[in-house]
Amino acid sequence: MCLALPGQVVSLMPNSDPLLLTGKVSFGGIIKTISLAYVPEVKVGDYVIVHVGFAISIVDEEAAQETLIDLAEMGV
Known part of the structure; x- marks a missing residue:
């Protein structure tokens, strides 16, 4: 299983x-x-999805926070 995490x-x-x-x-x-490198348009304050050290997409803050809440509820 692969896991990608949101970060700011x-x-x-x-x-x-x-x-x-x-x-x-x-x-x-x-x-x-x-x-x-995969998200050259990124700005400080943006949230990105990171997999094995690479930001693979930019996500909005709401989606990032929802994912973080879900991960916390799973104990990750």
């Missing part, structure tokens, strides 16, 4: 090569450096 982008680390775009993403206060 807290900073961007620009790079001249869009394939190397990275940023800091918060997962409930835990900050990780994540590849943003």
